[in-house]
Amino acid sequence: MKLLLTSGGVTNESIRAALVDLLGKPISESRALCIPTAQWGHPMLGPASVRNSVAGAPPFHLMTSLGWATLGVLELTALPSIGEQRWVPWVREADVLLADGGDATYLCHWMRQSGLSEVISSLPETVWVGLSAGSMVLTPRIGDDFVSWPSAPDDRTLGVVDFSIYPHLDHELMPGNTMAAAQRWAAGIAGPAYAIDDQTALKVTDGTVEVVSEGHWKAFPA
Numbered sequence: 607m608k609l610l611l612t613s614g615g616v617t618n619e620s621i622r623a624a625l626v627d628l629l630g631k632p633i634s635e636s637r638a639l640c641i642p643t644a645q646w647g648h649p650m651l652g653p654a655s656v657r658n659s660v661a662g663a664p665p666f667h668l669m670t671s672l673g674w675a676t677l678g679v680l681e682l683t684a685l686p687s688i689g690e691q692r693w694v695p696w697v698r699e700a701d702v703l704l705a706d707g708g709d710a711t712y713l714c715h716w717m718r719q720s721g722l723s724e725v726i727s728s729l730p731e732t733v734w735v736g737l738s739a740g741s742m743v744l745t746p747r748i749g750d751d752f753v754s755w756p757s758a759p760d761d762r763t764l765g766v767v768d769f770s771i772y773p774h775l776d777h778e779l780m781p782g783n784t785m786a787a788a789q790r791w792a793a794g795i796a797g798p799a800y801a802i803d804d805q806t807a808l809k810v811t812d813g814t815v816e817v818v819s820e821g822h823w824k825a826f827p828a
Contacts, residue, residue, distance in 0.1 A: 607726055608733045608811050609766075611741035613773035614804025615668025618820045621807045622672070628733045628809065629701055636701040638674040643682040644705065644739040647712020647755040659706050669704040669737055682713075685720035697725055702733040705740025711758035713743045723764055738773045741808070745770045749791050767810060772801040775823065785824065792826035799826040 608628045616622050622633075629636050642659050645651040658664070660679055662671030670677055678696070680703070685693050697703070703726075705713065717723040726734065734744070742748045744766040753761050772788045774780050788801035800808060805821025817823060 607729055607766075608731070609744065610733060610735045610807055610809055611744065611767075611771060612735065612737055612804075612807040613741070613771075613775070613802045615737045616672055616735070617668055617804055620818050620820050621805075624807060624809045624816075624818045625672075625702075625733070625735065628811070630731075631701075633672050633674060635675050637676045637678075637699060638670075638702045638704055639678050639680040639696065639700045640670050640704045640706065641680050641682060641713075641740070642706045642708075643716050644708030644710065644713035644743070646683070647709030647715075648707075648739075649754055651708050669706065669735060674702075682716040682720045682722060685722070690721060693720075694725055697722070697732075698729065700732065702735055705734065705736045705743065707738030707740055709753070709755040709758075710739035710742040710748050710763050711753050711761065712755040713739055714763045715755075715758075717743065717764065726766075742771050742773065746797060747795055749795055751791060767815075768798065769815070770795045770797060770799040771808070772799060773804075775801045775803040775806075777804060788824065789826070795826075796828070798828045800824070801826070 642656045645656050743763050746765040747770055748761050750761050772791050774783050777783050792799045802823045803821040806819035806823045809816040809818050
């Protein structure tokens, strides 16, 4: 897959341009599926936030309200009960998968349970756009501080990329997400990592990482 890993979604023109480049065509000609599943695993989120995300209502609108040609919902918790013969064609027909935030370990669990984690490896031209947990789920580890799902066995996630992500750096509503906190987090990750704010994204193509930012960020070597 082609990856656009964000902290806050498509928040500025630089990130939007990176998305269009990955798609290879205008957003208005692209078919999208929204994955809200991670929200169910986070204690601060629920029906109202899921509804706002899918409907493109603020403040959860920075992925679904971009002007897609078509926009559908792919709820991973439903997939095991309907069978791959139904949902796999939906995924293969999409140009982009929009993975919303919430709890990354919960999203990881349902990506494995549903089979989506295996299917995405066979979609070289599909774009994955992650928001917060939707980005972190593709990393090897997220750190204990970001695990809020009580049933999570540990902080490990899918490991599609070889680096970890500290999101929402210096966010006004998250006073604990400071650069000093990110440095302490990175020290415990035992691998390469990035701390990114909501104006920053990591564009990954063929294993090459490009930082796209109108904000601030920091790379932490292994």
